[in-house]
Amino acid sequence: MKRTYYPNYFSIEDIFVTQEKIPCTAEQKLSKLGFLDPSSSDSIDLQAGQNVELPLWYILQVQTDKSRNQFYKVHIPDIYKSTYGEICRADATAIDLGKLNKYFYEFGRYVAAFDRNGFVGKMIYETCRSRMKYLKDLCNNINSETRNDHKLDYIELQLFEVGSKTNRNLYEWLQKNTINIKTSEMVINHRKRRRALMEAENAVSASQRSQS
Amino acid sequence: MDPEEIEFIGENVSTGIIPNFNFEAIHLISNTIGPFKAGLPMYVPLWLGIHMKKQQKCRLVLPTWIDRDLLEDKKEEEKRDPNFTKMPCENYMVVSKLLFTHAADDIPNIDEVKTLIKDIFDIRQAKLRSTIDLVLIGNSSMESDIKVSFNNLTLLEINTARPFLPFANDLIARLERVYQQHSSNLNDTTQSASHFSSSTY
Numbered sequence: 306m307k308r309t310y311y312p313n314y315f316s317i318e319d320i321f322v323t324q325e326k327i328p329c330t331a332e333q334k335l336s337k338l339g340f341l342d343p344s345s346s347d348s349i350d351l352q353a354g355q356n357v358e359l360p361l362w363y364i365l366q367v368q369t370d371k372s373r374n375q376f377y378k379v380h381i382p383d384i385y386k387s388t389y390g391e392i393c394r395a396d397a398t399a400i401d402l403g404k405l406n407k408y409f410y411e412f413g414r415y416v417a418a419f420d421r422n423g424f425v426g427k428m429i430y431e432t433c434r435s436r437m438k439y440l441k442d443l444c445n446n447i448n449s450e451t452r453n454d455h456k457l458d459y460i461e462l463q464l465f466e467v468g469s470k471t472n473r474n475l476y477e478w479l480q481k482n483t484i485n486i487k488t489s490e491m492v493i494n495h496r497k498r499r500r501a502l503m504e505a506e507n508a509v510s511a512s513q514r515s516q517s
Numbered sequence: 518m519d520p521e522e523i524e525f526i527g528e529n530v531s532t533g534i535i536p537n538f539n540f541e542a543i544h545l546i547s548n549t550i551g552p553f554k555a556g557l558p559m560y561v562p563l564w565l566g567i568h569m570k571k572q573q574k575c576r577l578v579l580p581t582w583i584d585r586d587l588l589e590d591k592k593e594e595e596k597r598d599p600n601f602t603k604m605p606c607e608n609y610m611v612v613s614k615l616l617f618t619h620a621a622d623d624i625p626n627i628d629e630v631k632t633l634i635k636d637i638f639d640i641r642q643a644k645l646r647s648t649i650d651l652v653l654i655g656n657s658s659m660e661s662d663i664k665v666s667f668n669n670l671t672l673l674e675i676n677t678a679r680p681f682l683p684f685a686n687d688l689i690a691r692l693e694r695v696y697q698q699h700s701s702n703l704n705d706t707t708q709s710a711s712h713f714s715s716s717t718y
Contacts, residue, residue, distance in 0.1 A: 309680075309687040310684075310687075414695050417695050417696075418699070423696075426697075427696055427700065430692040433688060434653070434689060437654065437685045438654045440685070441653060463684075467680050467681055468681035471681060475676075478519075
């Protein structure tokens, strides 16, 4: 993680998040969309009141009005309902976010748009707030043995990795006497030699073409 | 930024040496060093001083703050002040570490000085940690009027908080925006609903 995560059109995480299925009910009869419900694949139309699970990206596209959707009624997934909200309020650090949803915060961010009570937005914000200190302490006390049971969301995991790396580096620097400076990761990823590589490849393909 | 890079930056600090050889000036891109006259004190970058010290070509003149009494005062000041105090050197950890490794025989009371530097660093780290905690959970009740000070932190110390702190703050801020956006939506709808109901009555 070289920079802070911010969702954009090309970010793979954002694509993964929008693949999540979200429970919906058809508000009206939708012609020729029966295939959306795999349990009743024989009917051609989607009847009003039928429950289907649809991917988030589809719902985001078909909805025109943020608060009211004329084709589907979107239900809030169980993990953002009040039972989990209670747990989060009681002790946010105890909850296994990774198990609930790998992209708990990001998914919640999208779900919050369909939540008319404003509960989901509040829940993910407060959960995040109270978990960050715990995460920081986790980074500070890095022990290679206690790695596996961290119960982190995807973004938290990324944060944990950068945070613990910083601490490890500092610790190593304080311990060692002299260290030679290394090429920074960013410079390695620059691939300055790409042009030379491409030219070499072009030359190879050109020679192959001339042979054939 | 890695600690090694910070060390690289810190090594550029000017330090006094007394060379024991004669040599003409060295012309470098950044500046010209020298000429060297045996026995005549002069200023060179720390990296060069250490390099020549290793070859026993000079004696290092210690920075004035590598001193037991001064550091003891500094430690007391650091303890008393709730904020960070100004350090005598911008890269005190780097400079002291290099000097402890390469010029140990030139430093009087080296063990005490070492302990003092370590103490000061630890006090500052503890302060930094509690400040970060304040930033991360301090205003959970949506009041953004907490005030923290990161003044006078040295580069190495800032880098113990980076990049975790800014990244975590970005995430919190992003979710806060979502929260505020939807809670304001909520207020709008309830307001318009109440407006509507009052107009029908």
